Amino acid sequence: MESFVAMKVVCIVLLFVIAAEAASTKESLAVNQSKDKDRIKFNFPRYVPNHHVFASNLLKICTAYTPETQARNDGSQTTYKPRINDLQVNFKNCTFLCKREFGNVTLNLPVDTPCGPNKQTCADKSKCVGHIPGC
Known part of the structure; x- marks a missing residue:
């Protein structure tokens, strides 16, 4: 019985670790994408x-x-x-x-x-x- 409870605890901890890793991966992707915007090579x-x-x-x-000939809000989106x-x-x-x-x-x-x-x-x-x- 004790091993069954211990196994549940290990599984729950493992799920939290996986969820935390997935969240940090999403954050790092968002940060990297915003940094890539400054890496655009212009031909100036x-x-x-x-x-x-x-x-x-x-x-x-x-x-x-x-x-002057173009109305700013002509109703079209x-x-x-x-x-x-x-x-x-x-x-x-x-x-x-x-x-x-x-x-x-x-x-x-x-x-x-x-x-x-x-x-x-x-x-x-x-x-x-x-x-x-x-x-």
């Missing part, structure tokens, strides 16, 4: 200091853009999210492509955006140089 030039922050700022501009493409950022013209549900639109980069290796910014577009990926 070296003179852009923080590629992830820069891309996030462009995405915010793209999301906030509302053309959609899961489409605005997008940017790091290969469609033109540092020479200080523009980037914003992909929206209602169509693509070219928007201006912020005036403080670096657009050349010698501290040029989009405030003076005439001094900006084109970016060649990989250089």
Whole structure:
């Protein structure tokens, strides 16, 4: 009888250990997935200091853009999210492509955006140089 009770206790403890291990595995997966977001490799030039922050700022501009001809709330629900493409950022013209549900639109980069290796910014577009990926 005592061995039967001891066996039950061992089984219960084993179940708790398995449950705790499964919970910690789920937590570590969630942490690793959030860290992987910062590992995205962007094709921006070296003179852009923080590629992830820069891309996030462009995405915010793209999301906030509302053309005058498009009503913001037309009653339809959609899961489409605005997008940017790091290969469609033109540092020479200080523009980037914003992909929206209602169509693509070219928007201006912020005036403080670096657009050349010698501290040029989009405030003076005439001094900006084109970016060649990989250089």
